Amino acid sequence: MAEGIQKKTSTKDFAKEITGRLGGETITLCYQCGTCAASCPVAKITDKYNPREIIRLALLGLKDEVLSGGAIWLCSSCYNCQERCPQKVEIADVIYALRNIAIREGNMPNIYAEFAAGLMSEGRIVPISKFLEKKRAEFGLPPLKPAGVEAVRKILSTAEFDKIQFKKGEAQ
């Protein structure tokens, strides 16, 4: 990690890019006290995710390391960190901002790429499967109506969702 700080791998304006995004505004307030990490239920069970470390990497401009790794996708959005942060850094929201940047740049775990593709083609994240229909019938529920794909697409394209390259990421 250290070797990237002053070299080409460091992106000078990465912090600015994050603060310019919804949810990312507060990242520069972080003074690395570690309350978030100690509060994080995910960090307690895997060393792949540590919110304090992600913020530090981001503030040092190590953009590739933050975006291409799988770490940012492990946040469970429990907001414990955000609740307890003494600097009012909106940590969980910062993670969302980072995810959004990652998606823009085509760094997305496969499962999210599949969700996105489903949304574009079917108007649903979870496709209607035969198994699902059968189960619904067993419970006496009516069959699902097809989603208004056109309307969904219109909304998505307004948000420029269709312009995102859904290349299958290396992240898992």
Add this chain to the structure above:
Amino acid sequence: MEEAKIGVFLSDCGKQLAGILDFKGIAGYLKKVPQVSLVAVGSEFRRGQGLKTIVDAVKDGKINRVVVAENIPKLGEINIVEAVENAGLNPNFVEVIDIKDHCAWPHRDTPKEATEKAKAMLLAATERVKLAEPIEKLEFPALKSVLVVGGGLAGMQAAEDLADMGFKVYLVEKEPFLGGLAAKAGRFFPTDDCAICIQSPASDVKTITHTSRKCVYRSGFSEIPNLNVLTNSRILKVEGAPGNYKVTVERKPRYVSEEKCVVCDLCTSVCPVEVPDEYNARLKKRKAIYINTPLVYPPVYVIDAEACKFEECAKCVEVCPTKAIELSQKSEKVTLNVGSIIVATGFREYDSSVIKEYHYGEYPDVITQLELARMIDGFGPTKGMIIRPSDRKPAKRIVFVQCVGSRDRRWNPYCSSICCMISLKHATLIKSAFPDTDITICYIDIRTTGREHEYYYERAREMGIKFVKGRPTEILHDPEANLLIVDVEDELLRRFLELEADLVVLSPAMVPVEDAKQLAEVLGLELDKDGFFKEYNAKLRPTETKKRGIFICGGATFPKDAPTTSLQAHSAAVKAAKFLLSGKIVKDQKTAYVNEDYCGDCEFCPVTCPYSAITLTEKADGHFVAHVDDLLCEGCGVCVGTCPVGAIELRHLKPSQILAQMKALLSVNGTSKPLILAFCCSECGHAAVDSSGMAMLRYPANVRIMRVPCTGILQVQHILEAFKAGAQGVMIVGCKPDGCHYEVGSQKAQKKAEIAKALLKEYGIESERLEMFNLVYMEGDKFAEAARAMTEKVERLGVLQLA
């Protein structure tokens, strides 16, 4: 008044300026100006022979107004005004201007243009003195007595200094005993000696040495002549003016006579009421009649009115051998007449229970630094033993948590600055006394910035105290083992730790005392955004407030360590002494006055005055008119700029003088460029013009400087008048908006400029012809640049056509 006979004295600054300015031409021009009786050119007028020339002319009656164009005008002004005043002329009849830095240097490439500008500047100066009226010297009596509010380390030291210097001092403390936080803290860094020792009073002639310091109780503090200590008291009301305050103090009953009590302890032995001892962190109980520790001042018992059963019981009354207990005592009001007030109310620990995840107030073994200090104190509730309060067993594993509620944007965003050192002090004291105690300090940053402070950190590491970089997220309790668990990330190892502890010590934020706001209201002082008392100027006047006569020291302005508190206490004492020393306050009547015929029924000036110098008074006809207090008025003129009807004026710069000077400055151009008038405040604005000249920066001679006390004096009318008088562009040069010498003047001028711009548009004048600049002394280059840019801009706009 006698017809004005003006003497104009032109210094060529030791021939420096002779190559640029045509002094002969200027003198010839001035001689034709009506009422100018004498024009002299010399190399220097601010001292020596030159100054004698001025004084002689005044003494001979040849002249009764003086205009001097001199090098280093500020220095010159002091000398010249003093000499002329001694010669019998009113100081307001003297005007000293700077034709070197404001004219000759910046325009040295165009000597002819510079000469014409010099003429305009001198003409303006003659106009000013021509219309000047004498300014009187005012004297207000000042009582040589001081009220010190707060009897902690700061208050005691300030009170002692002043009493030693011969002032009558009243020290008012709200608690029944003196000492404040110092008394509770036990020991102070960086000396680790007792917190309650103070400098020895000068009156202690028997034992005093140059270096001696003593515990409060044996320091002879109470015996200092001129010092009156009022404990159990609070300030209710402050009336009057600087030098003459009338303060109403409420003295709560002590129920024990200070004169009779001999501290024999019989009363406590019979008192049947027991309550938790707040002073000792509730680690022990005390009786309803009590004394904090044997070492306090005053050494007199006090009855806790909330706990005592009074007449129902009265056992103490029976047993007291000196009949000192007086259950019938009532609260009384005392009036103190003082010349000055020092606020030394200190600070307190923040209530850590707001941080729910630390469970302070819920888990008995989670305590604060001040509570730990009571344990460390050998006279404290545990006699120096470090225990866990839940079962009173020795605490073998202790975890300190730093920054509890401080550096926390949810509660107190600032760093309390002393808590790192308090932790290091406590940790090393415990480790020295009980070397097998396991101590861990969880920190975000360790801040040991003072003298000797880093050595504490070093020593702590040598002693084996552990440091974990990481702020705990939660303190958990294991009820079976009666253990606390501190959940923290060791960031340097990137490892999560669950530290087991018998005792967790929180380092809470240090915050203003509870009644700071109420006291600020009574005294008319401002608090900062964190609720501390605001000093007048953090850099230069840290122990003064905006209110002349009210001073401030110690933790009242921000949490401080003992050395800084002592320094401030001595500083505040000196400031108060300086203020009252002569027994009177002398000032020039350079103040605002109200024309009562025009003034009426509006609140603009009283609300805007930065010094609360203006009040509304009711006249016989039922109208309210403004009244200016000459003592409080600083003469800035912000009121003048605010008054919608022009009913308030400055004695030292009347509207007629402003207008006449403006016209004079714009009467001669002599350049091919459009005339620009720059209104500059006497403080940073004028200094920026000075420094641009001193640095020999260039700007064209069409820019004319009109000096006003503060840009806050400007009315929209003034700006319009400038255009009417021939200005093609107007600059306003004031201090930085947050650095205005008169608090709000610069901001007011900015608003005025915005309104004027809108109005100019209505009149068909381009609003770009008006611009406000906020400069400081060091920005002379920016002034020159602004003057050049403004000239170019106005040139581009073309000649202004007024309908």
